[in-house]
Amino acid sequence: MQSDKLRLIWIYPDLLSTYGDQGNVLVLEQRARRRNIPVETVYVRSADPIPEQGDVYLLGGGEDRPQILAAARLRRDGGLGRAVERGASVFAVCAGYQLIGTVFGGEEGQPVEGVGLIDIGSRRGERRAVGEIVAEVDPELGVPTLTGFENHMGVTDLGPSVRPLSRTVVGTGNGDGTEGCYSGRVLGTYLHGPALARNPGLADLLLSWAMGVETLPPIDDTWHERLRDERLGTVLGRQ
């Protein structure tokens, strides 16, 4: 942590918060509080500068046009890149995931320059991927099976310096059998909206990166686990 508080920075809720993205902030806040870690969240609107002293930066999903606007504003601001160089963590979802790469597809499929935090390139695919997704996470990360919902038309190619976050069991993800990616403490995924609600293990990975610890004390995950069991059971059961 940079200070005596864990600082969460939610980037551009006015542009990148199409569908429940706030859930990721709420889950991280709650998991920190239940472990007596003081936490502060800053909501940064797109007209405002990105604070550079955050611990975890969150980017949500968005429609094509807001995504292009957000990328342009983030490039102009430059603060997010400086925070990452300093060692901050980033969790980026769906449109946010695409725009932290070098390039992504705009509303007509045209290439749009991304923020370039990690070496991935996205483009518009043939068909929209809409539905439940299940994926097995890179064992290096020690995170249980991912469960979530995807809703995008993107295909994402990973460069040599990034690793896939997971391999899909159900769903489309990056389009090549992998889902999401990570590089250092920057992590992106096509699991849209409140991805951390169904994947508290992923939330704890981000918290442990931010705290600089290997493990965190366990907390009561009853409702997370019941929902995970129900979703994984239902989705894998219909295979």
Added chain:
Amino acid sequence: MTQLPLRAQLAAALGRTAAALSRATGRGDGSVIGGRIGLVFEPDLLRQLAADRKLVLVSATNGKTTTTRLITSALAELGGVATNAFGANMPAGHVSALAEDAEAPYAVLEVDEKYLPEVLNTTGASVVCLLNLSRDQMDRAAEIWLLAQKWRNAFAEVRTHVIANADDPLVTWAASTASSVTWVAAGQRWRDDSWCCPVCGGPLDRRDDDADWACRECTFRRPEPTWVLMEDHDLVVDPRGARWALELRLPGRANQANGAIALATAEAFGLPPARVLGRLRDVRSVAGRYTSVERDNREIRLLLAKNPAGWLEAFGVLDPPPVPVILAVNAQGPDGRDTSWLWDVDYRVLRGRPVRVTGERRLDLALRLDIAGVPFELARDVDDAAATLPVGGKVDVIANYTAFQQIRAEFGRAV
């Protein structure tokens, strides 16, 4: 009315027969099947049925069904009004509604947001009412900025009079290509889809205590409204500056907005508020919404909420604590199969009252409430939930679309 061509008459009659059969066999209310059959027989049926009528189309993310009902009641002052009262809001439903009442000189049709351009094009409706646009069932609905763009294109092509909510920036942007617009300040409680300018993407300046909005970076701003809803006082100010107390039976701020739009629409047909307010006040419940039923010695009231903006409005209608609330959430096709939207709803307002959670996706809601710090209990269904609540008291139920329909069916469509 002009006589329909023979083929259209036959198609309409076939559709009516199918609808009657559907009702008689208990398969449904017939409002879709009849229209589908009619359209197969005569694809031009909708245009022919709409011709020579004065037609109003009503579209929005929320409030379509209720506003359609209010406007229908108001226009009944002038004569017969055909309408799709059961919320079948795509072309097959429109055909059924118009065929059911082929003689009515007026028609008021609720239209699904995606179908508005097509239906406007086909029918050439004289008036279109636009209430609001916000995030809704994203796994199947169009993205809303894209939807607003399609509305703009439609109004640029088809000459019609639009009655639009000037407090919703996206609706304003959509309506502003129309040849004539009546701007109504009908309010906007859900603002999380309108912090950015639809024209340039710049920040919209707006204050919590003020309806006015303007882009900081371009010239796009709220148009001057000619009708104004003063929601704290339950008043509507008409273009002449006269104030009218709404006093609707339908509860809540959202229905005040629907009422204000209905008054502005009635006036477009030459009906001043004095002639229609009584008719608006007579509307008590709409397709089961807001109805109270007596069940196992409890007074259960049903509220429908399909998306974050709808839930926000429903919370505003709840009886104050300690009146308990039952929440029911499904994720079938019509609800959207993705429950992510639950995280856009601020459930903390439910603290301090008994909360029961049911529906096919009750575990999604349970986790959401746990994170929001709202104590709750799980229940199998509404009866199971109600059984744990005090006998003789009131209970509010908020349900999303298919959960609501299941409850109505359970209650034997007594509502």
